[in-house]
Amino acid sequence: xxxxxxxxxxxxxxxxxxxxxxxxxxxxxxxxxxxxxxxxxxxxxxxxxxxxxxxxxxxxxxxxxxxxxxxxxxxxxxxxxxxxxxxxxxxxxxxxxxxxxxxxxxxxxxxxxxxxxxxxxxxxxxxxxxxxxxxxxxxxxxxxxx
Amino acid sequence: xxxxxxxxxxxxxxxxxxxxxxxxxxxxxxxxxxxxxxxxxxxxxxxxxxxxxxxxxxxxxxxxxxxxxxxxxxxxxxxxxxxxxxxxxxxxxxxxxxxxxxxxxxxxxxxxxxxxxxxxxxxxxxxxxxxxxxxxxxxxxxxxxxxxxxxxxxxxxxxxxxxxxxxxxxxxxxxxxxxxxxxxxxxxxxxxxxxxxxxxxxxxxxxxxxxxxxxxxxxxxxxxxxxxxxxxxxxxxxxxxxxxxxxxxxxxxxxxxxxxxxxxxxxxxxxxxxxxxxxxxxxxxxxxxxxxxxxxxxxxxxxxxxxxxxxxxxxxxxxxxxxxxxxx
Numbered sequence: 001x002x003x004x005x006x007x008x009x010x011x012x013x014x015x016x017x018x019x020x021x022x023x024x025x026x027x028x029x030x031x032x033x034x035x036x037x038x039x040x041x042x043x044x045x046x047x048x049x050x051x052x053x054x055x056x057x058x059x060x061x062x063x064x065x066x067x068x069x070x071x072x073x074x075x076x077x078x079x080x081x082x083x084x085x086x087x088x089x090x091x092x093x094x095x096x097x098x099x100x101x102x103x104x105x106x107x108x109x110x111x112x113x114x115x116x117x118x119x120x121x122x123x124x125x126x127x128x129x130x131x132x133x134x135x136x137x138x139x140x141x142x143x144x145x146x
Numbered sequence: 147x148x149x150x151x152x153x154x155x156x157x158x159x160x161x162x163x164x165x166x167x168x169x170x171x172x173x174x175x176x177x178x179x180x181x182x183x184x185x186x187x188x189x190x191x192x193x194x195x196x197x198x199x200x201x202x203x204x205x206x207x208x209x210x211x212x213x214x215x216x217x218x219x220x221x222x223x224x225x226x227x228x229x230x231x232x233x234x235x236x237x238x239x240x241x242x243x244x245x246x247x248x249x250x251x252x253x254x255x256x257x258x259x260x261x262x263x264x265x266x267x268x269x270x271x272x273x274x275x276x277x278x279x280x281x282x283x284x285x286x287x288x289x290x291x292x293x294x295x296x297x298x299x300x301x302x303x304x305x306x307x308x309x310x311x312x313x314x315x316x317x318x319x320x321x322x323x324x325x326x327x328x329x330x331x332x333x334x335x336x337x338x339x340x341x342x343x344x345x346x347x348x349x350x351x352x353x354x355x356x357x358x359x360x361x362x363x364x365x366x367x368x369x370x371x372x373x374x375x376x377x378x379x380x381x382x383x384x385x386x387x388x389x390x391x392x393x394x395x396x397x398x399x400x401x402x403x404x405x406x407x408x409x410x411x412x413x414x415x416x417x418x419x420x421x422x423x424x425x426x427x428x429x430x431x432x433x434x435x436x437x438x439x440x441x442x443x444x445x446x447x448x449x450x451x452x453x454x455x456x457x458x459x460x461x462x463x464x465x466x467x468x469x470x471x472x473x474x
Contacts, residue, residue, distance in 0.1 A: 008455060015440070022189050022439040032192040 042122045049100050050078075050109055051121035052142040061142050062117040065091040069109035069118065077102040078109060093139060100126075100134040163255040167244040175388040179206045182434050189438045216377030224374065225282040232279030233375065233382035239268040240389035247396050248323050250406040250418030261322040262310065265397060266303075269352070272390055273299045276354075276361065279383070280371035291370030294445060295361035298351055301452040302358075306348035308460035309341040312467040313401045326405030333404040340463045342402040344456050346432075349394040351448070353387060355433060357440035358448055365442075395429040396422075403429075 033040055052061040065082025077099040082091030110118045128134060180195070180203065187194025195202030220226055243265040245255030258264055273295065280292030314320060316337070317328040328334075335342045351358040362370030372383050399405060403425045406418030443451070 004454075018439045019435065022435065025191060026185065026189050026435075028191065030188065030191050030193050034193070034196060 042124060044122070046122050046124065047105060047107065047120040048123040049098060049103060049105070049121055049126075049136065050107075050118050050138070051123075052096065052117055052138050053119050054142050054145050061093070061139075062115040063093045063096065064115055064117075065093045066114060068112045068114060072108045072112045074106060074108065075102045075104055096137070096139040098136045098138055100136055101131055159255075163245050164241065167241040167255075170244055170392070171240060171385065171389045174392045175385045176206045176210075178388045178391065178430060178434075179209070179384075181431075182437075185431070185434050186438050189435075210381070213377055213381040218379055219374075219376045221284060221374050223284045225284070228278050228282035229374075230379070232275050232282060233379040233386075235278060236272055236275035236386040237382040237389075239271040240386055240393065242268050243393045243396075244389075246322060247393075248326055248400065248405055249422050250414075250416055252415040253419050254323065257321060257323045260320050262314065262320045262325075262397075265393065266307065266310075269390060269393060270299070270303065272386060275386070276371050279375070283371070283374040285374050287367045287369070287373045288371050291361040291363075291367050291373070294363075295354060295371060298354075298358065298360060298448060301449060302348045302351035302456075305344050305452065305456035305460040306352060308457070308464050309338075309345040309348070310397070310401055312338055312341045312460075312464050315464070315467050315471055322400050322405075325400055326407065329404045329407065333402060333407075335402040338402065338463070338467070340459060341467075342398070344460050344463070345398055345402070346429075347451075347456060349398065350433065350436065351452070353390050353394060353433075355387075355391070356437040357443050359437075359442060360445055360448060363442055391430055391433060392426065395426045395433070398429055399425040 052063060054060065055062060063080070065080055067080045070078045070080045079095060079097045079099075080093070081095040082093050085092050107120070110120065126134070183205070184194040184202075193201075195205035198204040198208050218230075220229055246258055246261040246264055248254040248257070276295045277292050280288040280295070283289075313325065313334050316334070317325050319325065319328075354361050360370075361367075362372065367373070372380055375383065399422060406422040408418070408421030408424075411417040411420065
């Protein structure tokens with residue numbers, strides 16, 4: 001008989017506490033981000049696919065076309081080509097492509113780069129309908145970037 | 147012709163009442179459907195419907211159009227006649243209780259001496275519709291949903307009636323207008339708090355809503371009794387559920403919260419409807435609130451709670467009421 005009433009009162013009290021929790025949630029601000037219209041700021045530490053850095057002092061990338069990244073890549077997804085030009089010291093970069101369908105985001109290319117010309121991008125909206133959309137031309141990307 | 151002219155005002159009254167009833171049923175479903183999803187969203191810290199119209203206010207209109215456009219699939223092994231009949235049986239009786247409800251002193255369809263009995267009798271037809279629908283679907287989930295619905299509704303109708311009966315003993319009338327009139331100094335929630343509490347718990351079970359939504363428990367029974375229903379026949383069940391919520395909340399308002407009484411406004415015979423609706427929708431908000439707070443009960447817990455707690459308490463409450471009425 002005693003447990004009959006104590007169960008009733010403890011049960012009712014826990015129900016009231018439950019109502020308190022949800023009414024607090026009802027009046028607190030929503031946390032959902034309405035994605036296409038609102039976006040959260042991506043942390044700078046985010047490791048997306050690699051990108052050539054555009055340096056502010058020269059306004060250009062620092063790639064010397066040495067091909068270390070191409071050799072280091074375990075997935076063979078980087079292609080780097082350079083050519084000698086008249087009056088220019090060293091090689092000039094002509095092709096730098098990344099086949100992102102094969103990239104495993106290991107970062108070996110960024111580690112090995114002798115001029116620190118590579119970095120991870122903050123690109124995360126990577127949905128596509130064709131395979132070719134993920135063959136990135138990093139040279140074109142760095143030239144188009146402001 | 148003479149008799150026609152003599153009954154003409156009454157006929158017009160019936161037509162107007164029926165139209166107003168339909169407006170309430172559909173309007174209520176629109177408002178509650180939107181409010182339920184919006185409140186559910188905000189309780190879960192998400193915005194709810196946001197895409198159609200500002201803050202998604204046209205969502206229910208679009209949903210209604212979609213449901214109307216859908217094919218009405220009748221399963222091959224189902225009973226074709228009863229299967230089509232069940233949603234109509236669920237939906238049609240919800241209009242009649244609206245005719246009896248006293249929305250304000252002057253806004254009332256018909257003031258019947260047996261108003262409460264009419265409401266309770268027609269409200270329990272909904273259960274019959276669920277039974278027919280679930281049986282005719284010829285689906286094991288539907289059948290299990292119906293088992294649960296029937297045992298649950300039969301059990302919870304008892305404390306519901308007993309708690310209302312305590313008020314009826316005090317007012318000595320089944321007429322809803324008389325019950326409202328009897329609460330002019332104090333509302334019956336003050337005199338009969340236990341009866342109000344018991345009624346509130348029973349209506350959650352009667353309308354098959356969480357935490358007592360075992361007849362349509364998604365995790366066990368897909369959708370319970372309306373598993374096989376699609377399109378408009380499904381939405382008639384939903385419309386009936388929301389209309390039943392409105393009716394039981396209105397009965398709670400009439401019996402415990404003083405009906406349309408409140409701070410007087412100009413033209414209070416008519417404007418009392420504002421207070422009435424405010425009370426009804428506060429109760430419905432409470433029903434939505436508890437739906438998104440509590441997890442679903444187990445079936446034995448549900449029945450134990452009714453037979454071990456609600457019915458004894460309702461009986462004791464009724465007994466005390468009768469003795470007090472006799473003594474005072």
